[in-house]
Amino acid sequence: MNAYYAGILQGSLLTVGVSLCALLVSIGLGLLGAAAKLSGRPVMVALATGYTTIIRGIPDLVVMLLVFYGGTIGINHLLEWSGSKATVDINPFLAGVLTIGFIYGAYMTETFRGAILSIPKGQTEAAWAFGMSRPQTFLRITMPQMVRYALPSFTNNWLVLIKATALVSLIGLKEMTYLAKQASAATRSPFEFFLFTAGLFLIYTTVSLYALRKLNARYSLGTKRGQL
Amino acid sequence: MKWHVIFEPQNLELYGTGILTTLGLLFSSLAVGGVLALIFALLLTGPWAPLRWLVGAYTYVIRGTPLLIQVYLIYYGLGQLEWIQARWDDVWPWTHFKEPFFCALLAFSLNTAGYTAEMLAGAIRETSAGEIEAAQSFGMSRFQVMLRVVLPSAMRRTLPAYSNEVVMMLQSTSLASAVPSMLDVTAAASRVYSDYYLPFEAYLAAAAIYLVASFCLIGVFKLSERHWLAYLAPRKH
Numbered sequence: 001m002n003a004y005y006a007g008i009l010q011g012s013l014l015t016v017g018v019s020l021c022a023l024l025v026s027i028g029l030g031l032l033g034a035a036a037k038l039s040g041r042p043v044m045v046a047l048a049t050g051y052t053t054i055i056r057g058i059p060d061l062v063v064m065l066l067v068f069y070g071g072t073i074g075i076n077h078l079l080e081w082s083g084s085k086a087t088v089d090i091n092p093f094l095a096g097v098l099t100i101g102f103i104y105g106a107y108m109t110e111t112f113r114g115a116i117l118s119i120p121k122g123q124t125e126a127a128w129a130f131g132m133s134r135p136q137t138f139l140r141i142t143m144p145q146m147v148r149y150a151l152p153s154f155t156n157n158w159l160v161l162i163k164a165t166a167l168v169s170l171i172g173l174k175e176m177t178y179l180a181k182q183a184s185a186a187t188r189s190p191f192e193f194f195l196f197t198a199g200l201f202l203i204y205t206t207v208s209l210y211a212l213r214k215l216n217a218r219y220s221l222g223t224k225r226g227q228l
Numbered sequence: 229m230k231w232h233v234i235f236e237p238q239n240l241e242l243y244g245t246g247i248l249t250t251l252g253l254l255f256s257s258l259a260v261g262g263v264l265a266l267i268f269a270l271l272l273t274g275p276w277a278p279l280r281w282l283v284g285a286y287t288y289v290i291r292g293t294p295l296l297i298q299v300y301l302i303y304y305g306l307g308q309l310e311w312i313q314a315r316w317d318d319v320w321p322w323t324h325f326k327e328p329f330f331c332a333l334l335a336f337s338l339n340t341a342g343y344t345a346e347m348l349a350g351a352i353r354e355t356s357a358g359e360i361e362a363a364q365s366f367g368m369s370r371f372q373v374m375l376r377v378v379l380p381s382a383m384r385r386t387l388p389a390y391s392n393e394v395v396m397m398l399q400s401t402s403l404a405s406a407v408p409s410m411l412d413v414t415a416a417a418s419r420v421y422s423d424y425y426l427p428f429e430a431y432l433a434a435a436a437i438y439l440v441a442s443f444c445l446i447g448v449f450k451l452s453e454r455h456w457l458a459y460l461a462p463r464k465h
Contacts, residue, residue, distance in 0.1 A: 057442040058435045059399035062414055066435065069427035159292075166294035170406060177297060181304075190304035198293040198301065205292040 004183035005196060011176035012200050018096050018175060019165045023158065025101025030108025037113050048109060055106035060164050063103055068095045068171045096168035100161060107157045115150035116142060148219040155212045159205055166201070176200060233424050234433045246416030247437060249329075253401045253412065257333055258394065261340035268345035270374075273352045283345065290342030296403055298339055303331040303407050332404045340397050347389045351382035384456045391449035395442050402438070413437050 036048035055063070072090045079086055119142060127137040169178035180197040184190030233239060271283045290298070306312055306325055315322035324330040355378050363377040405415035417434035421427050454461070 054439065057395075057439040059402035059414065059438055061402045061405070062417070062431055062435050062438065065414070065418070065421075066427065066431040069421060070431060073425075073427055163294040166296040167403075169296070177294070177300075180297075181300065184304060189308055190300065191306070191308045194297055194301045194305050198289075198297045201294055201297065202289060202292045 004179075004187065004193065008176045008179045008183065008193065008197060008200070011174060011179040012204075014093075014173065014175040015162075015165050015177075015200075016204070018093065018100070018168055018173070019162050021097040022100035022104065022161060022165070025097060026104035026108045026157075026161065029101065029105025030112050033105060033109030034112035034116060037109065038116060052106040052109050055103055060100070060103050061167050061170065064096070064099045064167055064171060067099045067102075068092070071095065092168065092171050092173035095171060096165070096173050100164055100168070103164070104157055104161045107160075108154070111150050111153040111157060112146065114153065115146040115148075118149040119145050144219075148216075148223070151212065151216045151219065155209070155216075158208060158212070162205055162208065163201065229429060230424075230426060231429055233426060234420070234429055239420055242411075242416045242419060243413065243433065243437065245411055246413035246434075249404070249410065250398075250401050250412040251441075253329070253332060253336060253404055254394075254398050257336035257340055257401075258397060260333070260337035261344060264337065264341035265344035265348055268341060269348035269352060272345060272349040287342040287346050290339055291346070295335070295339050295400055296406060299332060299335040299403055299406060302335045303328065306331075328407045328410045332401075332407055332410060336397065336400065336404075339400070340393065343393055344386075344390065347386050347393065348382060351385045352378055354385070355382055385460075387449065387453050387457060391446065391453075394445055394449070398441055398445060399438065 033048045033051060036044040037052075039045065068090060072088070075088050075090070079088065123141050123145065124137055127141045132140065165175065166177040169175055169181065172178070176197050180193040181190075183193045187193075234243075268283050268287070271279045272287075274280065307316075312322055312325055316325050317323070359377055359381065360373060363373040368376065401412060402414040404410045404412045405418060411419075413434050417430040420430040420433075424430070
């Protein structure tokens with residue numbers, strides 16, 4: 001019995017790993033998407049709008065199954081077509097990270113776009129007037145201020161992303177939900193194991209919430225709050 | 229791509245059954261969850277501190293754990309409890325715990341109730357003080373103020389956030405496919421995939437169905453916002 005609990009606890013490391021890697025992918029895609037939406041070039045805007053609209057209208061699970069099963073066959077067809085005899089199995093970790101990252105990239109795009117729009121236009125204009133290049137302006141002026149506006153919605157996205165990692169168990173990654181399901185099948189006492197896993201998720205979300213609140217306080221230093 | 233497989237009668241029927249199950253799950257869990265959410269929101273903003281605490285803890289746990297685990301807990305977990313096992317063969321409410329549809333419905337309802345209750349409670353708390361004072365100065369009782377002034381306005385102001393929740397719920401129903409013997413749209417796609425080994429066609433068809441359903445729901449909410457939130461819309465003249 002205890003071995004199962006230890007196993008689930010170990011699986012939680014994988015959950016943390018998947019979620020953090022997926023977060024990095026989604027932040028990258030989110031920044032790219034926000035840049036595309038704000039670029040004003042019709043093709044880029046249309047591409048990014050299509051990405052965010054379609055992804056947010058399809059269940060995470062369906063996207064995941066599509067990438068996992070479809071991706072495996074697609075790659076193998078490609079290999080066959082190029083004359084290679086090798087077959088490839090997609091690693092569930094990679095499939096999970098990429099799909100969750102891809103899905104939450106769409107949500108992050110909206111978060112970052114809104115945050116960038118909240119920064120007064122004078123800030124970037126002043127940076128240009130000082131002769132800063134576009135990347136310099138982004139790194140020195142836009143990004144540090146964007147964090148504050150993006151954090152509330154970023155926190156939401158992150159909490160939803162953490163919970164989405166439980167879905168990766170359905171494509172066979174041995175993270176804690178998967179291990180809990182196995183343990184309950186083996187011992188016929190599902191209640192304890194699922195409750196234990198739920199508790200671990202709750203700890204993870206609570207710690208995240210606490211850390212992001214601290215971060216928010218750090219990035220809101222020196223901003224004036226209206227007093228009612 | 230072999231799209232013609234999707235349009236074969238038996239597969240169309242499979243997707244059709246899936247759509248009915250998905251929509252059935254969605255609307256019944258929204259109905260049950262909506263009633264629960266209203267009760268919870270009233271308790272969250274009510275005068276009894278222990279109940280506020282209890283409901284607050286409930287929404288915190290529901291919102292902090294994955295829906296998949298909640299579904300597993302109800303579908304696999306509750307069946308393990310001897311207390312329920314002793315009853316689910318003949319005592320009435322407990323006989324339902326053997327049905328996958330009921331278990332999925334229960335999990336989804338409890339889940340959406342947690343999220344919706346917090347939204348509604350937020351809207352109730354943000355009701356402007358003037359509206360409440362005006363109602364009180366007309367001599368309305370606490371109950372009347374709630375029923376006639378606070379709730380109608382709070383429910384309207386929850387609409388935009390609630391439309392998000394409904395679309396999220398539509399997508400969450402895809403988790404029903406994780407329960408064996410539930411045939412929703414995702415499960416139908418999985419069956420077509422395993423029968424024909426055509427993942428792209430099978431899951432893309434499911435994705436298209438969800439996309440259309442999402443757009444319809446969003447459209448309905450846009451219309452109802454135009455109707456019920458007309459007084460908050462920016463002035464056009």
